[in-house]
Amino acid sequence: MARRVRDEHARYARPSKHGSRPRSKQRPEHADSVAGLIVGVDRGRYTLVLDEGGPDEREILAMKARELSRTRAVVGDVVDVVGDTSGREGTLARIVRITERTSVLRRTADDNDPYERIVVANADQLVVVVALAQPEPRTGMIDRCVVAAYDAGMDVLLCLTKADLSSPDELRDLYTPLGVEVVVARRDAADTVEAVREHLLGRTSVLVGHSGVGKSTLINALVPDAARATGVVNDVTGRGRHTSTSAVALRLPVSAGSTGGTHDGWVIDTPGVRSFGLAHVEVAHLLAAFEDLDEVAAQCPRGCTHLADAPDCALDEWVDGAPDEVSRTTRASRLTSFRRLLVSRTATV
Template identity: 80%
Template sequence: MARRVRDEHAQYARPSKRGTRPRTKQRPEHADAVTALVTGVDRGRYTLVVDGGGDDERAVLAMKARELTRTRVVVGDRVDVVGDTSGDEGTLGRIVRINERTSVLRRTADDTDPYERIVVANADQLVVVTALAQPEPRTGMIDRCVVAAYDAGMAVLLCLTKADLASPDALRSLYEPIGVDVVVTRRDDPASVEEVRARLAGRTSVLVGHSGVGKSTLINALVPAADRATGVVNDVTGRGRHTSTSAVALRLPVAPHGTGGSETGADTDVDGWVIDTPGVRSFGLAHVETAHLLAAFEDLDEVATACPRGCTHAADAPDCALDDWVAGSPDEAVRAARTARLTSFRRLLASRAGGSD
């Protein structure tokens, strides 16, 4: 008779009867677990990348262990996995731990919804993709993405597409003064994508934007093997159709040296990750606190310490130290710079209670 092999995880993770409690509260150490990156989520199954060192990188399919049933695992998470992590066809590992997250990008359905939705974890840069035309840019949506990124402690890159149809100057002047980096691409200039690649190198970047702004087209140019579906903009509504249905993390290839790009899609190395997300039409900010947004403006944050208790820092806030800071400027040039800075902050502050257009 074959000897039964004891599963050290079973006593906690898989009770013998449905609805019963684990027979012990002492969780196994999972000393044999390997660490992996979550690159995709699909109906309770998680696509992971396990880095075994050197060339031993493999894709693994996994599910959550029972103890993580109520814990959400998202793209970008670093997780510990046990079971069969060979990546062979038909195998299934088990996620037993989520490592500490360095950042969490969140949004809510609207500004009154208390339920936070985690978009991605562990990204260090939010790339807001916005078309300069077809569809028209919506500064309200850009503002709200910037607020969410600042709240998560992430850097922001504004990627303006379709510059062959309209000038980017107005949006540049609106966002560069508040520390938002801006990069511009043209459909008639494939080389312009390489400037975007340079801004993504060595980082984990998540791309967010309205449907139809060219996000999937940009992803395909950066990662030729991605083959993300692209759509068109409705001539009547001016809105795009959702083509990406779920978030996915993709390795960012580095273009071969001296070419500025690869016509064949062959790549010499990899450098960083890009996370493509489904097109969004709203970005609720019910989870964002004023103090978190203010902290992104270091100069204003320092001045605001002199504000009266409970100050909202809004334009109609009485005795706000930020207004005194502007009024007390030593000369007109400094006053103009401070005014622009404060106006930008209050615009973002107002976006927390405004529409998501």
């Protein structure tokens, strides 16, 4: 008779219906665990980088321990792993802990969906990739990405592609008042990649955008060995085809003038999206991203929506009370931009 192999998690599992042994609340400390960064997820298997930047840096494959079966682990998470962490072919380590996240970029399928989908963890910059033509830009989608980034405490970079087909001036003027940095990418322009790269150095940046906007093409230019699949835009629908099927973190190669290090940052490619639900975003979180408006809004009456039709909104008084015409124009532009984002939480895109 074959010898029964004991499952080390069995004593932590909930007792069966007919069992009498109480469930133990004790958990192993896993003092021998090592930290790793999740750079890819594929059907329940996680690709991790261990000892990042160190002499023993290596990639390993891991799965979640049973006690984490209901906990979502995503690209960007820093986790503790045990087991065989050598990285040799055929080995599989086990994720036993997910460390506290510094940021979480979330979205929902729509504004009525209570289920939050975590896009990535621990990124500090959201790069919204938008084509100026083929397909045409959709400001509603951009607004929603900006709202989600501000809710997560992330900076926002608007990367405008295909600038040789249309002028970027209108979109630049629309988002500059929001504090969004804008970089323009032109096809076959030698300085385009470097212009984008400067905004990514030393950061963990996640790229999002509709299919067909040139996101994968841009990543292949930034990370030459990424080999991300690229697609084309349908001439009838004006929409692109999904070429990225899962999020993946890629090292930004060290530039010629860089001093030390194995890479200059991380870029996270994500699948193309057609919607960005914001059911999880609260008005207070969005307002907090605008420190000047947040301070003024404290004087608003209780229950104020801060929208254009809100009675006695202190934000309107703030604009009217500007000391000069220049300041009034600046404040009005800032308030209009904020209200546009506020409306985008429930608008259809």
